[in-house]
């Protein structure tokens with residue numbers, strides 16, 4: 009299909025607070041009941057939607073069957089809240105197959121990163137995202153995360169991608185405030201903060217929302233922050249943000265999602281397990297995490 013075929017409308021589909029869900033493990037296998045319970049808890053706490061199989065979900069360590077079962081579990085527990093599915097890789101044929109296979113799931117969108125490792129030109133990146141958007145049944149969110157993929161999307165490339173009717177949002181981990189601001193001013197892509205430490209700034213600049221890992225915990229405060237920013241109450245929003253910052257900082261003091269999983273395990277929501285080569289958080293960090301999470305030591 010070309011960019012002229014049937015198109016979804018440009019609704020602000022992806023606004024608000026989205027949780028990039030962790031994938032719980034138990035004795036090496038995916039713990040689907042824990043994932044369902046986590047999704048149910050977060051839904052009740054007022055989040056806007058979920059991302060399954062993002063970086064926080066350790067998607068790179070899940071096989072395709074596990075990824076689909078994770079998605080099914082989240083869709084079921086989300087009970088109508090929108091769910092976005094993460095898609096990544098660097099073999100275009102295989103990623104295309106994945107996009108086509110996802111057409112039978114009621115997902116709100118696909119979160120697609122640039123192909124990692126191979127570092128294509130801007131023209132190659134345009135080709136990658138347009139090809140996948142042409143093949144997709146649902147909107148694409150561009151996952152701009154150069155420090156993980158090795159590929160930097162320029163502002164011009166992102167603006168060119170915004171002309172595709174299925175490319176509707178960006179998860180912005182680009183680390184370039186000028187690019188963030190230009191995309192918000194352009195207005196065609198919904199800009200979501202993809203770095204937790206950038207949530208306040210992105211929303212204050214006029215961004216649509218955030219895809220967050222640290223909001224697994226202290227969720228109501230993140231929800232409150234978003235509401236205050238949406239209402240333009242900067243003074244109160246600043247107060248809530250200042251209180252959240254030490255928590256956000258400790259969540260990324262070791263590779264994500266290890267710190268988060270340590271807290272969720274301490275709270276009894278899952279095992280403190282990651283798939284190698286990701287490692288559980290260190291004991292020293294564990295104590296800082298418990299203090300920031302307001303959990304008493306065991």
Ligand SMILES: O=C(O)C1=N[C@H](C(=O)O)C[C@H](O)C1
Pocket residue numbers: 028059062063064065153202203204219220221222264
């Ligand atoms: O999985 C995600 O989506 C997120 N990933 C970022 C990361 O790369 O670690 C962090 C962000 O909070 C959400």
